[in-house]
Amino acid sequence: MKATFPHLGNVYLGVKALFDGLGIDYVIPPQNSDHALNIGTRHSPDEICLPFKIMIGNYMQAVEEGADTVILTGSCGPCRFGEYCELQMNLMKSLGYDLKFIVLDMPKDIGIKELFNRLSIIGSSSKKSRLQKLRAVKTAVQIMHLLDETEALAHYLAGYERNKGQCKSLFHRCRREAMKCSDPQEMLSLIKEYKKRIEYVPVDINKDPVKIAIIGEIYTVIEPYSNFCIEDKLMDYGVSTKRGMTPSWWLKNMALSPLKINSLDIKKASRKYLSLEIGGHARECIGEAILSWKEGFDGAIQIYPLGCMPEIVSKSILPAISRDYDFPIMSLVVDDMTGEAGFITRLEAFIDLLERRRDNVLFGS
Ligand code: SF4
Structure with missing residues (x-):
């Protein structure tokens, strides 16, 4: 299995850490761009919402780099998202792509047993021990939390910083350097370090x-x-x-x-x-x-x-x-x-x- 997934903010870093930890082969699609959107728009139904189009662009770009399995979250909810996976599977098939989809739906919609079944398909591609797999999941979740906290801190402190642009530049540097880490623990320490640096950015508390x-x-x-x-x-x-x-x-x-x-x-x-x-x-x-x-x-x-x-x-x-x-x-x-x-x-x-x-x-x- 060579897995891929659609982009959503900083999620690619959490997923990268997870797959690195599990030892699963993966492709991170190129960052979202006009190119990805144009590809998606060309092949998607006209009236479908924007995320669908960008995601189709992500899959097509990832397939070019060898991906054969798409992992995405789903929802059986009443809006179009409930139909995304079905529509995307059919669309990719009709375009001639031989792609497998693993949809991680909410447990309340598909039941906890079915969710575990789907997760076990991903887990079975990893040669790591059960303990190592659990550690990989735990570290990836920690990374996701820490990234969100660090980003939120940068967004909030940007209004108070003395040196204009410092929070933004530190957070972007954090993401760039995290992308270079092949060891999830190394990525975790790096993000912790950047969070600290953002916490200590000089601020003017009199600013409102x-x-x-x-x-x-x-x-x-x-x-x-x-x-x-x-x-x-x-x-x-x-x-x-x-x-x-x-x-x-x-x-x-x-x-x-x-x-x-x-x-x-x-x-x-x-x-x-x-x-x-x-x-x-x-x-x-x-x-x-x-x-x-x-x-x-x-x-x-x-x-x-x-x-x-x-x-x-x-x-x-x-x-x-x-x-x-x-x-x-x-x-x-x-x-x-x-x-x-x-x-x-x-x-x-x-x-x-x-x-x-x-x-x-x-x-x-
Ligand atoms: S919430 Fe539903 S309708 Fe709205 S953009 Fe997402 S999938 Fe489309």
């Missing part, structure tokens, strides 16, 4: 930067290519950001969902506006908007792909939250036709609005 929460559809908030690297841009503008949707959040949420004790704060916060699970992460989007208001953020930006069904529902609810809490929320839609210039103009206008609101409070005008 604009603070923005990034909410919305999980793929487009996590994957920088799909959102024109919005978090990097906000770091450049000296804005502090936070994002609740991370790969490690997803893992924890999936693990706790059979016990129904997952994301309790989000469920509680969103109950008044959206009490049902409608697919995707609409409920999380609503809950996070309210939680970020409670945490003192100045505003929130919702990002979602054109035609994303769950996020269209949350978009229709967000104005009520904005009105009830006097909390500005901007929605940005992305697809293969979205132009970066218009995206940046809206982003800058939103930051401007948040700064002016602060000035109005300060000077009472």
